[in-house]
Amino acid sequence: MNFEEKYSVLGKSLRSSLIRELLKYASVPNSISFGGGVPDPETFPRNELARIASEVIEKEYSYVLQYSTTEGDPELARQMVNLFDKIFGIKNLDVDNFMFTTGSQQALELAGKIFLDKDSIAIVENPFYLGAASAFKMQMSKFITIPIEDDGMNVDILERKLKDLDNKGLVKKVKFIYVIPNFHNPAGVTLSLEKRKRIIELAEKYDLLILEDDPYGLLRFEGEHIPSLFKLAGMERVVLLNTFSKILAPGLRIGAVAGDKEIVRKFVLAKQGTDLCSSALTQRIAARYLERYDLIQQITPTIKLYKSKKDTMMKAFDEYFSDIKGIKWINPKGGLFTWVTLPEGFDTMEMFEFAKEKLVFYIPGQAFTPDDSPSPSMRMSYCLPPHEKIIEGVKRLKEVIITYGKSKGLI
Numbered sequence: 001m002n003f004e005e006k007y008s009v010l011g012k013s014l015r016s017s018l019i020r021e022l023l024k025y026a027s028v029p030n031s032i033s034f035g036g037g038v039p040d041p042e043t044f045p046r047n048e049l050a051r052i053a054s055e056v057i058e059k060e061y062s063y064v065l066q067y068s069t070t071e072g073d074p075e076l077a078r079q080m081v082n083l084f085d086k087i088f089g090i091k092n093l094d095v096d097n098f099m100f101t102t103g104s105q106q107a108l109e110l111a112g113k114i115f116l117d118k119d120s121i122a123i124v125e126n127p128f129y130l131g132a133a134s135a136f137k138m139q140m141s142k143f144i145t146i147p148i149e150d151d152g153m154n155v156d157i158l159e160r161k162l163k164d165l166d167n168k169g170l171v172k173k174v175k176f177i178y179v180i181p182n183f184h185n186p187a188g189v190t191l192s193l194e195k196r197k198r199i200i201e202l203a204e205k206y207d208l209l210i211l212e213d214d215p216y217g218l219l220r221f222e223g224e225h226i227p228s229l230f231k232l233a234g235m236e237r238v239v240l241l242n243t244f245s246k247i248l249a250p251g252l253r254i255g256a257v258a259g260d261k262e263i264v265r266k267f268v269l270a271k272q273g274t275d276l277c278s279s280a281l282t283q284r285i286a287a288r289y290l291e292r293y294d295l296i297q298q299i300t301p302t303i304k305l306y307k308s309k310k311d312t313m314m315k316a317f318d319e320y321f322s323d324i325k326g327i328k329w330i331n332p333k334g335g336l337f338t339w340v341t342l343p344e345g346f347d348t349m350e351m352f353e354f355a356k357e358k359l360v361f362y363i364p365g366q367a368f369t370p371d372d373s374p375s376p377s378m379r380m381s382y383c384l385p386p387h388e389k390i391i392e393g394v395k396r397l398k399e400v401i402i403t404y405g406k407s408k409g410l411i
């Protein structure tokens with residue numbers, strides 16, 4: 001059968017992601033990969049989770065092994081209400097302001113479904129988080145991309161583009177502004193308080209919704225926590241996506257949507273058609289975990305571990321990259337990623353062939369451009385390789401940059 005003829009327009013448009021293709025190489029022996037975007041398994045509280053899992057299966061089997069409601073575990077929602085109060089000082093929430101999804105990836109997909117039509121516009125950042133890109137692309141709507149600077153989205157450009165859309169009578173087509181405020185994936189940067197306020201002002205001026213995706217906010221290495229757009233603007237304006245993937249374990253597949261009850265209700269209706277409900281088992285495990293342990297205390301060693309690896313990488317950059325003219329990197333204040341930008345003319349996708357030879361891996365910036373255009377940048381994660389491999393990997397990468405740069409007459 002010619003399967004191609006049977007696929008929908010959407011089905012035909014689906015392609016294997018660049019990252020999938022690239023990371024195939026990273027498993028070659030003796031290779032060092034900064035490409036992965038996943039947490040270190042040693043940070044998962046496996047003993048605690050194993051005990052709780054066994055307990056809830058034995059004692060709460062009629063709930064945890066059964067179908068559950070689409071909105072998710074009310075016990076977990078109660079824990080989230082407490083957590084938001086205790087950690088973020090957000091007091092006006094109740095359980096109906098939350099729903100749980102199968103990872104926040106599902107929340108992104110549902111957001112696409114409930115907000116975007118083919119002629120809609122989503123405002124997104126450049127670089128663009130791949131998971132959101134693949135979720136929103138399902139709706140085949142249009143993107144307007146706003147470049148990211150060291151303190152987050154370039155709000156001047158955002159303002160100009162919105163004004164332009166307004167002049168053309170198109171601003172009503174803009175359904176939301178999608179923003180990753182803390183320790184951006186892939187850009188590593190954090191949106192400043194001032195810019196958060198300006199984005200909110202613009203959203204109010206043009207009556208736009210903000211979709212705030214914050215998987216890393218609690219993984220801060222240093223400095224003060226900056227209030228979320230959700231806290232600053234309130235839930236009439238902002239839908240907040242959270243996840244347990246980076247602070248507990250991604251295998252639980254639990255994301256949380258926090259927002260106005262009416263919008264949360266709409267997410268629930270959309271989720272019904274997708275998977276009926278998320279796993280009651282993993283949600284109840286998370287609920288009991290939060291009930292029993294102090295989350296902030298529990299993630300302190302994780303933060304320490306990532307910070308020390310980040311410091312090792314920054315030191316290695318200082319040592320090996322400082323004499324490459326025009327190179328730039330982000331020193332992230334939290335999260336899993338740094339973003340390295342090579343001098344003009346470099347193409348990190350093309351350079352990947354050289355990196356393969358030296359057995360060092362990163363994700364070329366091109367993977368995060370909305371239109372698949374060449375990029376001089378690359379995403380590097382420090383969270384998985386041990387310290388000595390981080391140093392060795394940066395050393396190899398330096399050789400890659402020099403060899404590639406010379407072959408192109410760039411340095």
Ligand SMILES: *Cc1c(COP(=O)(O)O)cnc(C)c1O
Pocket residue numbers: 102103104105106129131180185213215242243244245246250254255
């Ligand atoms: C990891 C990540 C997510 C969360 O994915 P899950 O589906 O919850 O595992 C969402 N957004 C960004 C930007 C991420 O980096």
